[in-house]
Amino acid sequence: MDRVFHALADATRRDIVRRVLDGEHSISDLARHYPMSMTAVQKHVGVLEGAGLVVKRRQGREQRVVGRVEALRRAEALLAEYERLWRERFDRMGDVLMTEMEGNGR
Amino acid sequence: MDRVFHALADATRRDIVRRVLDGEHSISDLARHYPMSMTAVQKHVGVLEGAGLVVKRRQGREQRVVGRVEALRRAEALLAEYERLWRERFDRMGDVLMTEMEGNGR
DNA sequence: CTTAAATACAACCAAATGGTTGTAGATCAG
DNA sequence: CTGATCTACAACCATTTGGTTGTATTTAAG
The missing domain is CATH 1.20.5 (Single alpha-helices involved in coiled-coils or other helix-helix interfaces)
Known part of the structure; x- marks a missing residue:
């Protein structure tokens, strides 16, 4: 539960949650919407994944992020x-x- | 909103919320339930206050913490x-x- | 008055957080 | 095959977090 609330305590991560609950996106796809490096977005997705809020499904070269x-x-x-x-x-x-x-x- | 979720992302703080929504408590009263110093509990209450989850009402020597x-x-x-x-x-x-x-x- | 209790606050510390850059491995397109 | 794209991961850095101890102030109790 700590992890769930911590994951939601960041505006970027909440926005990612919003997007991936509405439809799947790749990480680089998500990264385009935020003024930060792809690595930073990757880390945010990692935090969300650790909280069980999203899962990643590899599909060829890209990684689809889907909300749970x-x-x-x-x-x-x-x-x-x-x-x-x-x-x-x-x-x-x-x-x-x-x-x-x-x-x-x- | 960041602050609300951040405040809830800690088990001690969630427990404080639970207690003060159920009834008012002083800070030292709350502190007795946790294995940490009163100052630490004071800080937790401060975080909850910053998030608007509780307010403090001074009553004589003690400070009643009440949930919002x-x-x-x-x-x-x-x-x-x-x-x-x-x-x-x-x-x-x-x-x-x-x-x-x-x-x-x- | 004196002492104990409740709070406040400053200073300090280790660990976690949120970001960066750089490097490297897969995979798709031409 | 070659080059571009997507992802992963390590290393680094500044700031925040969650805790501590120590000191001071106010208030209640004896």
Whole structure:
């Protein structure tokens, strides 16, 4: 999970994710969109791959980068879990308020 | 957004988020749960604060750390957007398959 | 008043990050 | 075959990160 969030904590990498979820691209293809060397883009793809957000499939001379949505879903599920905690907290606070009101009413 | 994902890319910080979304805690209170100095925890809280995931409210001698769910929601919305792209891609691939089948059928 | 607790902050350190250049191996095109 | 293209990888560098210790300030407690 560390790796998933770390991978997403960079605008270039998020843009790569966006592109490869929309369709496959080669690494040099991706590199053309960013103001940095191909090696740098290669490293970014490596980070995404380490996080399970993309996989590479060699096809002749080039390497097609394709997005995997599963890791994204795990991250999303964790955030949803945090939101659940948040909601439950307010439910409890609501209970406390109700109890206080009852107490005052008597 | 960089800062939100970066903040979540650390297990200690995610655990702090979990705790403060469930209820307020002081910094030294939080620090007791981790095998590191209070200063280290202070820095983690600082990173979370910079990402807008928590705010600090001074209360006498101690500083209550309280979670904010809005930044989480923005991150979740982005991940959902990526999933949408992914789904649309398969819808398009489905169209291609349908068209190919029609062509073969004739 | 004195002491302990909670926080803040500066200085320091090792390791990781994000970039570069250079070199080399495959593979496709002419 | 030759040359251009795509990828891989090593070496290097500046900055950031995640931790430490030490010192200072504020506040609560005895």
